[in-house]
Structures are given as structure tokens and as C-alpha cells.
Amino acid sequence: MAVGALDVERDGVGADGGETAVHRLGRQVFDRVAEVGDVSLFCLRTLGWIVRRRPRWSVLLPIFHAIGVQSVPVVAITGTFIGMVLAVQTYHEFQMMGLATKMGSVINISLVKELGPVLAATMLAGRVGSSMAAELGTMRVTEQIDALTALGTNPIYYLAVPRFLACFLLIPLLTLMADFMGVIGGAVVCTQVLGIDSFAYWKHSRDFVEGLDILAGVLKSFFFGSAIALISCHRGFNSGAGAEGVGKAATEAFVFSFMAILFLDFVLGLAWNAMYRSLWPQATGLL
Amino acid sequence: MSADAPDGGDLIEFRDVSIQFRRQRVLRGINLTIRRGETVCVIGESGCGKTVLLKLIVGLLQPTSGKILFEGEDVSRMDARALVRLRLRFGFLFQMAALFDSLDVFDNVAFGLREHKVCGEDQVARIVAERLQDVGLPPGLERKKPAELSGGQRKRVGLARALALDPEVMLYDEPTTGLDPIMTDVINELILQTQRGGHKTGIVVTHEMRTVTKVADRVVMFFPLARVGRGESQIIHDGPPGGLEDAADPRVRQFVRGEAGDRLREMAAAARAAGGGASDE
Numbered sequence: 001m002a003v004g005a006l007d008v009e010r011d012g013v014g015a016d017g018g019e020t021a022v023h024r025l026g027r028q029v030f031d032r033v034a035e036v037g038d039v040s041l042f043c044l045r046t047l048g049w050i051v052r053r054r055p056r057w058s059v060l061l062p063i064f065h066a067i068g069v070q071s072v073p074v075v076a077i078t079g080t081f082i083g084m085v086l087a088v089q090t091y092h093e094f095q096m097m098g099l100a101t102k103m104g105s106v107i108n109i110s111l112v113k114e115l116g117p118v119l120a121a122t123m124l125a126g127r128v129g130s131s132m133a134a135e136l137g138t139m140r141v142t143e144q145i146d147a148l149t150a151l152g153t154n155p156i157y158y159l160a161v162p163r164f165l166a167c168f169l170l171i172p173l174l175t176l177m178a179d180f181m182g183v184i185g186g187a188v189v190c191t192q193v194l195g196i197d198s199f200a201y202w203k204h205s206r207d208f209v210e211g212l213d214i215l216a217g218v219l220k221s222f223f224f225g226s227a228i229a230l231i232s233c234h235r236g237f238n239s240g241a242g243a244e245g246v247g248k249a250a251t252e253a254f255v256f257s258f259m260a261i262l263f264l265d266f267v268l269g270l271a272w273n274a275m276y277r278s279l280w281p282q283a284t285g286l287l
Numbered sequence: 288m289s290a291d292a293p294d295g296g297d298l299i300e301f302r303d304v305s306i307q308f309r310r311q312r313v314l315r316g317i318n319l320t321i322r323r324g325e326t327v328c329v330i331g332e333s334g335c336g337k338t339v340l341l342k343l344i345v346g347l348l349q350p351t352s353g354k355i356l357f358e359g360e361d362v363s364r365m366d367a368r369a370l371v372r373l374r375l376r377f378g379f380l381f382q383m384a385a386l387f388d389s390l391d392v393f394d395n396v397a398f399g400l401r402e403h404k405v406c407g408e409d410q411v412a413r414i415v416a417e418r419l420q421d422v423g424l425p426p427g428l429e430r431k432k433p434a435e436l437s438g439g440q441r442k443r444v445g446l447a448r449a450l451a452l453d454p455e456v457m458l459y460d461e462p463t464t465g466l467d468p469i470m471t472d473v474i475n476e477l478i479l480q481t482q483r484g485g486h487k488t489g490i491v492v493t494h495e496m497r498t499v500t501k502v503a504d505r506v507v508m509f510f511p512l513a514r515v516g517r518g519e520s521q522i523i524h525d526g527p528p529g530g531l532e533d534a535a536d537p538r539v540r541q542f543v544r545g546e547a548g549d550r551l552r553e554m555a556a557a558a559r560a561a562g563g564g565a566s567d568e
Contacts, residue, residue, distance in 0.1 A: 056401075062389075139388075146347050147385035151399045151448075152371040158402075 042156070042234045046164055049157040055165075063162045067128050068170035072177060074127055075120050079178030082115050083107060083185030091194050101200035105208030107186040112209060116179035117217040118265055121224035123178075124171055125257035129232035132163055133253030136236025137246035145237070155237070164229040171225030172218045179217065212276075220268045227260040298323040298456070298488055299344060304353035306339060313339050315512055315521060317353070326482045326489040328499045328528070330542065331509035335521070337492040338382065340509075341458045344490070345377050346370050375403065378449030382460045384441040386433035392419070392444050393429040399452045418447035422477055439470035446477060450485075457481060459491040463498055475501045496531075496543060503528040508539055 086107045094100045136159060139145050148155045183205075191198040232253040239249035299321040306314045313336040321327055329337045342348040343355050346362050355362045357373060365373060386395050396415045400406060406414070416426065422443040433441060442462060449457065459478060463471040479502050482489045491502060499506055508524035515521055524531070524539045531543045541548050 142383060142388075143381045143385040144387055146342070147379065147381055147387070149347055150345055150374055150377065150379040150381075151402065151452075152374045153398075153402045154367075 038238070039230075039234055042160075042237070043230050045156050046160045046230060046233070049154065049161045050164065053157060055157070055162045059158065060162050060165065064166045064170065067124075067163070067166040068173065071124060071127055071170075071174055075123050075174045075178050076181045078119050078123050079111075079116060079181035080185035082119055082178075083111060083182030083187075084189045086110060086115075086182075087186045087189035087194065091190070100194070100196050102204045103190055103196060104187065104201040104205035107190070108183050108205045108209045109213060111182040111186070112179045112214045112217045114217070114265070116182055117175045117221045117224065118261060120175040120178040121171060121221060121228065121261045122258060124167065124174065124225070125228045125232075125254050125261065128167070129228045129257045130250040130254045132229070132232040133236040133239070134246055134250040136233060137239030137249040140237060140239045141241055141246060160229075160233040160237070163233055164226065167225040167229035168222060169225075171221045171228075175218055175221040176214075179214065216272050219272075220265065223264050223268060224261050227264060228257045231256045231260060296323045297321070298358065299490075300354075300356040300359075301340075301343075302354045302356065304343065304350045304355060306336075306343065306348060306351045312351075312512055314343075314350075317521060319507065319522065319525075321488060321490060323488055324486060325504045326478075326491065326502050327505045327507055328491045328493055328503035329507050329509065330493060330496075330499060332511055332542065333494075335509040335511040337509055338460050341379070341460055341490060341492055344458065345374050345379065375399070375452055376455045378452070378454035378457045380442070380445050380449045380457070380459045380462055382464060384433070384445030386436075386441055386444055386448070388433055391430050391432050392424075392436070395433070395444060396448045396451050398448065403452070405452065414451060415447075418451050419444075421450070421480075422447045423473070438465050439467075439473065442466065442470075442474055443477070446474075446481070450481065453485075455487060457487050457489045459489065459493070461492055461494065463493065463495045471495060471497065472501075474498075478502050496545075499528055499531070506531060508542065510538060 090103055090106060094103050145155045148158055187201065190196045190201055235249040235253040239245050297320050301317045301319040304314060304317040329340060331337055339348060343350055349363050393415055396418055397411045400411045400414060424440065424443055436444065462478060463474050466474060475498050478491065481487060482502060491498060493499060506524065506526060506528045507522055509521050510523045512521055523536050524534055532540060534540055
């Protein structure tokens, strides 16, 4: 066997010479399974380090600032415009049915349950997720992650845990910010531009939107934040070499995070609905 | 370096070590012993596995087969805590220095001291100042980010960081690559000063023959696995630095003299063969 291996090295052809479609398929399956195992291990290690040791404040605070505070403007602007666009897009149909005063309930319930959490998470994935992947990927290819390890520091503890904590803890606040700005944006367009009676608009909003609706959106955002951090850090840690590898890691971080957000949104919506029905069987459901 | 003879006693031992990445094997059946107190220069063409050798020692990479022993203990069998303890006994100067971009010079050098809570902040400041002074960097540089430094300054900050925890063994990965001749000699002097002054064991991976001449007690030359004969060792030279130019093996002489010889023709033939293979498919 050793001699066979030597021959492979000497002629430079490698095992490709006799590779069939079955070999390639087997290798693809093996690689995918290994990748799932790798992602799972990465998640478990990150969660394990959170329990074992809290990162120093001097490490946490700059990351919290970069991920949380610096995301406020983009999330606020996105939330505002989504509220305004919803108002503009739904006005005509509601006006035709004579239900224009009830627009507040539709706009606000859409915002706090779906659009606020999902758009805040999407903006975070775009602004922060891809940036984290690019930063960690650059650290990988410039041997900074190896240097951390050589200095006796676990890179997951030092790099992934603070980013996870920042995404996990701050995304609910960003979601509330997106909700609030969206509600304000929708209300301004409806009452100041489209001429809907302000009292009726807010009364219907208050009657229809419950605290549980807001809670549902905020709870979802914890899952979104966790997914964004874990996916982005994992892509960064496993970045390929060179500018192309780092660029690919950044793109994958956003694409995979976005897919995870949509998938989690669906699954959590079902779970929340099931839980709500089990607690209040007469209710119509929240999904 | 002959005046500073090694203290003796095996410190690091490679026993039949092989490593491969996916299907590319880089090292095969390496047997090598590093004695305590000696400075070994590892030379060889690019891609022959010199950096991999360094990373194996501190457990940054795991061998596919074989053992790496540090003071008789198998590195690949160490648990996480033991590996951390092991790594703190090493200083690693990376090829491009690998300074942490987000931290300034002071925080880079202080990193290990703070992370492992070796001492209080006053002591940290004193040690950082000493290390920066040792490598000839002025105090005004402390608050600069790595991006603001020249290549030579980065290497010296990397060396200061590696030395901050006063390691027993220093690993230098191409410490003079990309530097001008003067700065190359400065780095060589610093390595010499570190090795002699600190009585440290050192492994220096380099292409630079001036570095070899200046700092080495012993020279080990690796040859790329793809070009060694069947059953032949990848280590084609292991001995003192004197007489390298007159070594019996022509591959050693060719490398030391920096002569291309038939390499260009060989590479062109290999490229043609690879192109032919591809078109055949």
C-alpha cells in the first residue's frame, strides 16, 4: 500500500487517474457529511465556550459596538421605508373596500411579526455577517488564527464567542428598532400623506396588535442572530486561500444566513402557532 | 554559533511522520530529532513542507501518521489543556508576522501576557517596553496599527510578541522573506541575540543562506516529496552549516548556490505532461 501511495506521489497524477463517476459521487457525499459534522462541531464548541468562560469586556465591547450600534442607522432606515412602502402599496385596495382606517392593524401586525424581525436579520446578515466572514477569513489566510492558537488562545473562544454574543443579544434590540421605525413610517404616510384619520388608525392598530405579537417577533430574532453569527463565523474560519477564498466566504455567509433566516422564520412560525393554539384552542392562530 | 554548543538531550523528535492534505501528501516518513539548545535551520525549495513541519510541532496541524514527541510526550495525543501548556513554551514568528490587525503594537505584544493573566498591567507595560526595546523599536510605535508598519517593523513586532512569554523554544518561519538586505541582517542579528542570549532552542525555516551561515548550529534540507525517489528520505542533508557548498548531494549544492540547473526544463516537461494528460481525458 505504501508503494502504491508512493507511485501516486511520483507520477503526479494522483488517484484521479482511475476515478469513476461512482468515486466522485461517493467523495461528494463524504464531503457533504463531513461538512455537516464540521458545522455541528463548530456550533457545539462555540456554545461550550460561552458556558465555560466569558470573554474580556475589552474584547466584547468593540464587537458589540461594531455589530449593534453601527447597525442602528441601516436597520432604522430600512424599517422606516418598509412601513412607508406597506402603507403606499396597501392603501388603494383598502380604500376601495372602505377599510382604509384599518390599515394600521395590517401594517403594524406585518411589521412586528414578520417584516421587522426578518428585515432586521437580513440587514444584519448583509452588513455584519459578510463582514465577519471576510474579517475572519482574512485572519485565516494571513495566519492570524494560527498565531492565536500558537499563543495558547482558542480562536473560537476569542473570535467566535464575542461575535455570537453580540448577534444573539443585540438583534432583539435592532428588531424592536425596526418595528418602531416601521410603525412610525407607516403611520406618517397613512395619516399625513394619505389623509387617514389618526384616531381610527391608532385605535385599530391597538385593537389588533398584541404584546404577544411583538414577543413572537423578538423571540424569533434570537434564533436569527444565532444563525447569522454561527454561519458567518464558520465560513470565515473555513475560508479558502487568497482574495477569492475570502470573497467567497463573505458571499456564502450572507447567502447561507439569509436562507437560514427564511427557514427558521417558517419553522418558528409553525411552532409558535402550534404553541398558541395549544394554550388558547379557540383562537384563530397567529401564523 | 559553534561557540554556543547545544546543551544536548533530545527535545523534539519526529518519528516516521507523514502528513497529507486531502489527497496531496506533503511529508512522508520524516525522522528528525532536535536537541535542546541547538539552532536548526531547515532549508529547501518552496512547497517541500518546511512550514508544515513547524506547525506540526505546536499542534497547529495533526500528522496523518507517525508521532511528534516533545520531551518524550506525543503532541498529537495531548488534550487541550496540555496543548496550551505546550504552546506557551514556544514562541512562533510567522512568515508575514501574523500580527492581529485589530490591535495596536502594544496590544499585540501584550496579547499572551494578558490572555494567560501572567502578570498585572504594570508588569505587562514593562515587559512590552522591554521586548520592543530588545528588537529595536522605539516607544512611539506602540500605538500604531500593524497596517501602519513597514515589513521589517512587522517582523520585529512579531518577534517581540513571540518573546513576550519568554519561551524555551523559538520557531521562525521564513523570518527574512521580503526584507531588504540590511533588514535581513538585522533580523538575523536579532535571531542570533535571542538564541544566544536566551539559550533557547530554535528552528529557523528559511531560504536565505546568509541566515543559515549566521545562526545555524545545524542545517536540515528537505526536498519536495513529488521529486524524491521511491523509498528515499525527504531529508537530503542533515549536518553542520560549514561545507554545504561542497556537499556530496548535487541537489544540496544546487540549492545553496541558487542555481536553476535543469529545473526550468523539468518544470516545462511536467507542465507539458500535465497538459497532455488533460487533453487525453
